[in-house]
Amino acid sequence: xxxxxxxxxxxxxxxxxxxxxxxxxxxxxxxxxxxxxxxxxxxxxxxxxxxxxxxxxxxxxxxxxxxxxxxxxxxxxxxxxxxxxxxxxxxxxxxxxxxxxxxxxxxxxxxxxxxxxxxxxxxxxxxxxxxxxxxxxxxxxxxxxxxxxxxxxxxxxxxxxxxxxxxxxxxxxxxxxxxxxxxxxxxxxxxxxxxxxxxxxxxxxxxxxxxxxxxxxxxxxxxxxxxxxxxxxxxxxxxxxxxxx
Numbered sequence: 001x002x003x004x005x006x007x008x009x010x011x012x013x014x015x016x017x018x019x020x021x022x023x024x025x026x027x028x029x030x031x032x033x034x035x036x037x038x039x040x041x042x043x044x045x046x047x048x049x050x051x052x053x054x055x056x057x058x059x060x061x062x063x064x065x066x067x068x069x070x071x072x073x074x075x076x077x078x079x080x081x082x083x084x085x086x087x088x089x090x091x092x093x094x095x096x097x098x099x100x101x102x103x104x105x106x107x108x109x110x111x112x113x114x115x116x117x118x119x120x121x122x123x124x125x126x127x128x129x130x131x132x133x134x135x136x137x138x139x140x141x142x143x144x145x146x147x148x149x150x151x152x153x154x155x156x157x158x159x160x161x162x163x164x165x166x167x168x169x170x171x172x173x174x175x176x177x178x179x180x181x182x183x184x185x186x187x188x189x190x191x192x193x194x195x196x197x198x199x200x201x202x203x204x205x206x207x208x209x210x211x212x213x214x215x216x217x218x219x220x221x222x223x224x225x226x227x228x229x230x231x232x233x234x235x236x237x238x239x240x241x242x243x244x245x
């Protein structure tokens with residue numbers, strides 16, 4: 001029987017390292033975005049509808065373009081070419097006002113502590129967050145956890161990848177960037193449908209249940225699960241198992 005190895009831990013962000021109730025977070029920050037853009041002709045309800053429509057376009061992305069391009073192509077179909085000219089307004093929002101959206105999230109010091117502990121074990125760490133946000137917004141959300149973007153070997157954003165969760169091609173691309181096989185990695189996330197699917201590629205998985213999302217009502221007992229204390233114990237067992245001859 002070959003010994004198991006663990007080389008990298010992949011973390012989801014929203015609801016995993018960064019505690020949140022997704023509807024509260026999106027609802028709160030969409031209001032902030034609408035307030036900024038209303039003077040430029042973007043009415044709140046139609047703006048939110050168009051953003052969700054563009055988000056769905058990213059989720060459907062088949063790898064033919066970056067998620068950023070998929071979003072703006074869809075968004076401009078609603079608002080016309082003027083939307084593309086207004087893109088700097090959105091960029092400015094994420095660079096400035098978006099900082100205050102931290103109020104719609106929680107904070108769990110154990111998240112940063114656990115990432116640091118895993119690094120101390122000699123394991124590589126990457127952030128496999130669903131790439132629906134621009135880089136600047138992702139870096140901001142990383143800092144809300146008490147970590148820095150540099151704490152991760154790489155992280156996915158809507159500018160740098162062409163798929164979204166739960167598309168397995170998203171995880172295949174993450175593995176390609178890491179230069180690893182599925183069995184070399186552990187995926188940690190809070191969404192049963194979007195994160196645990198990584199097991200299909202041979203990855204170990206851990207379901208963080210603090211902000212659990214389980215839309216299909218799956219039996220979560222099929223996955224290792226719990227909070228950060230349980231995650232740490234699980235990683236310890238994987239490390240110990242990999243050291244056995």
